[in-house]
Amino acid sequence: MKLIGWAIALAAAMATPAAAQAVSAAGPASAATTTTAAPATNAMAADPAGTGAAVKTSTQPFQYDAPTPGIGEPVPGGWSTQKQVTEVGQQAANFHNYWLLTVCALICAVVLFLLVFVIVRYRRGANPEPSRTSHNTAIEVMWTVIPVLILVAIAIPSIRLMRAQYSFPAPDLTVKVIGNQWYWTYDYPDNGGIEVVSNILKEKTDPTLRKGERFRTDADGPPLLAVDERMVIPAGKVVKFIVTSNDVIHSFAMPSFWTKIDANPGMLNETWVKVDRPGVYFGQCSELCGARHGYMPIVIDVVTPERFAQWVASKGGTMPGATQASAPAGATPAPTPAVTATGTPPEAQPIPTTSTAVNGAATNE
Numbered sequence: 001m002k003l004i005g006w007a008i009a010l011a012a013a014m015a016t017p018a019a020a021q022a023v024s025a026a027g028p029a030s031a032a033t034t035t036t037a038a039p040a041t042n043a044m045a046a047d048p049a050g051t052g053a054a055v056k057t058s059t060q061p062f063q064y065d066a067p068t069p070g071i072g073e074p075v076p077g078g079w080s081t082q083k084q085v086t087e088v089g090q091q092a093a094n095f096h097n098y099w100l101l102t103v104c105a106l107i108c109a110v111v112l113f114l115l116v117f118v119i120v121r122y123r124r125g126a127n128p129e130p131s132r133t134s135h136n137t138a139i140e141v142m143w144t145v146i147p148v149l150i151l152v153a154i155a156i157p158s159i160r161l162m163r164a165q166y167s168f169p170a171p172d173l174t175v176k177v178i179g180n181q182w183y184w185t186y187d188y189p190d191n192g193g194i195e196v197v198s199n200i201l202k203e204k205t206d207p208t209l210r211k212g213e214r215f216r217t218d219a220d221g222p223p224l225l226a227v228d229e230r231m232v233i234p235a236g237k238v239v240k241f242i243v244t245s246n247d248v249i250h251s252f253a254m255p256s257f258w259t260k261i262d263a264n265p266g267m268l269n270e271t272w273v274k275v276d277r278p279g280v281y282f283g284q285c286s287e288l289c290g291a292r293h294g295y296m297p298i299v300i301d302v303v304t305p306e307r308f309a310q311w312v313a314s315k316g317g318t319m320p321g322a323t324q325a326s327a328p329a330g331a332t333p334a335p336t337p338a339v340t341a342t343g344t345p346p347e348a349q350p351i352p353t354t355s356t357a358v359n360g361a362a363t364n365e
């Protein structure tokens with residue numbers, strides 16, 4: 001029975017898709033590498049979350065990709081998992097959508113049929129003299145063996161999938177993901193230790209939008225999911241995420257990668273992805289982490305390796321093996337305290353408005 005319980009727990013865990021956001025599988029699979037009039041993001045005009053995030057400048061302009069509708073983001077009325085763009089995600093989605101759901105539907109249909117059959121066939125009116133049967137060895141063996149076989153049929157592909165998820169290939173790039181109340185920071189130890197501070201973008205109509213503060217446009221992504229600074233990773237490369245937290249438990253979740261892993265303070269969790277399709281992908285913190293838990297989205301821009309090198313240079317970082325670029329003083333990210341040394345709450349902190357928005361970044365004039 002222990003084995004059965006273990007198998008049920010395993011199957012239940014695997015049946016829970018990382019895709020917490022319903023999304024249709026529709027949408028063109030065309031590459032989203034086209035650089036559009038996406039606002040330049042290297043000049044972070046403000047700190048929308050009021051967390052005191054750093055103001056940055058860059059050595060060269062870099063434009064993020066524009067999102068592709070229906071890819072890497074939730075869609076209105078969607079009811080299934082998001083279109084998966086990693087091999088593990090495709091395996092998991094196929095397992096969930098075509099095998100687990102089929103098994104569940106068949107079990108429901110059989111149970112419903114048996115219930116209706118018994119209700120009709122053995123109703124009191126048709127059976128004034130009730131059956132006195134109390135044992136039937138054949139049926140008892142069947143109702144024990146058949147569920148075990150079903151669970152084994154679920155457990156074997158589940159274990160295969162877990163092995164694919166947790167056997168780490170040699171990484172081409174490591175990104176340290178740090179959850180903070182309530183924003184994310186991304187460190188690139190392989191690229192000169194550059195750090196990206198990622199804050200949600202406010203809407204243009206937000207009454208708390210301050211003068212000079214950048215607001216969301218459609219090129220940034222959907223409302224509540226767009227950020228000022230994205231994580232950028234190269235396409236076709238194995239990227240290892242080391243995930244931790246600076247304060248409380250967060251969860252780093254990217255539905256279209258089938259990735260969800262807790263960010264625990266004082267602990268390093270690891271996961272990995274390999275995304276072959278360039279594009280923009282949206283996720284969210286998926287662990288209730290405080291008042292602004294719903295306002296710390298995750299945006300990953302998957303770009304070609306050439307553009308990744310360009311992005312690294314724009315941040316003042318270096319590619320492995322390259323000599324250290326002489327980055328300007330402004331390219332070094334400032335520390336990002338969530339609360340000031342004086343204990344001023346983030347909401348009360350002044351927003352820096354002196355940075356220069358370039359390449360058409362939408363700021364509140």
Ligand SMILES: [Cu+2]
Nearest residue numbers: 250251285289
């Ligand atoms: Cu969080």
